Amino acid sequence: MGDMEQLVDKGIDLLPWISEMAINLLIGIVIFIVGRFVAHKVAHWCERRMLKSSVDKAVAGFCSSILYALMFAGVILMALGQIGVQTTSFIAILGAAGLAVGLALQGSLSNFASGVLIIILRPFKSGDFIDAAGQMGTVDRIELFHTYLRTPDNRIIIAPNSAVMGGSIVNYSREKTRRLDLVIGISYDADIRLAKSIMEEIVSADERVLKDPAWVIAVSELADSSVNFNLRPWVAAADYWDVRADLLEKIKYTFDERGIGIPYPQMDVHVHKQAS
Incomplete structure (x- = not known):
């Protein structure tokens, strides 16, 4: 009986901690879901505002993708912080693992860098008909890692940015x-x-x-x-x-x-x- 009473007493003592952890976990999940929804809406709103300001559709799509990625990363850190994870330690661990992650994701990083070059150098813009990465189509939008082309028969081609910038680009719409x-x-x-x-x-x-x-x-x-x-x-x-x-x-x-x-x-x- 004494052992049973000790277990019950320990359970009662742990109850506030368990309930606090459950509440924090619930709040963290809510922060993640709501934050992700808000990040999507804000990025979409910014894209629409840029389009109304006559910013090229490809540039607007690329900028909104970056904004969403940054906000989503912030939401994840906030949710982890609410749960009790030390975000400073988490960031330090990510920094230490940066080299391994970079090697594992070198294709994605190359696509991102190529996307930045496309935005800066502007070899084409939204609405241009181009031949790139072995595909032909009208540029629809440029995102973090991919360029979206629409073919004359209304197919969507998703080409990696590194493949687009890694070869010759024929822009049929540049000249009048x-x-x-x-x-x-x-x-x-x-x-x-x-x-x-x-x-x-x-x-x-x-x-x-x-x-x-x-x-x-x-x-x-x-x-x-x-x-x-x-x-x-x-x-x-x-x-x-x-x-x-x-x-x-x-x-x-x-x-x-x-x-x-x-x-x-x-x-x-x-x-x-x-x-x-």
């Missing part, structure tokens, strides 16, 4: 004008002067083709089965694909109407009959 580089082949028995005249008429009639710089139509190659022309008109960057499709279609229709042949690959099959 672009040159179409079309190769038009005609058959050898077709009239070269007539074919050139037809293409000149079609290009001249299209108001989207710029007069300056001047367009070029010239024979580029006497190929194996065709005489090839280089057709190089300049257009506004926004009109590039529409003008390209329209010119090719009009050239094909007009060549057919006026007897200009467009060759295509052919294969001759010779059958040798052996005498039985």
Whole structure:
């Protein structure tokens, strides 16, 4: 009985400590949940304010990601402090383990550093159509570790920032004008002067083709089965694909109407009959 009474007395003595720990744990969980929610809302609000102030969408997204990460780290420290964890010791332990963490997360750190370089150097901005990291698409946003591209068929490509900055970046939207580089082949028995005249008429009639710089139509190659022309008109960057499709279609229709042949690959099959 004496041992049982001692255990009960110890339990009663520990009760205030247990209840205090439970309350602190509950408060810590509440701080974490509420703090995370507030951090998300504040970061989102700051992003919307930057967008209203005409800040580029990519920059606004990157800055809001950094703000959220910092606030979230602060929330974690506050929650740990409420539970009773010595945050100063916790920070010291993190600092001591920084090298190991850095080696383990060197890919993520590289992505973060590349994201900072993208924001500083500005090789592209939100809305630009680019070719980077082996992918093509319109830049949607830039976050801490990834760049989001939207393809013409409405797929989202999430490319690591280090892969984007680690290779060549082709920005199709940086300049206001672009040159179409079309190769038009005609058959050898077709009239070269007539074919050139037809293409000149079609290009001249299209108001989207710029007069300056001047367009070029010239024979580029006497190929194996065709005489090839280089057709190089300049257009506004926004009109590039529409003008390209329209010119090719009009050239094909007009060549057919006026007897200009467009060759295509052919294969001759010779059958040798052996005498039985």
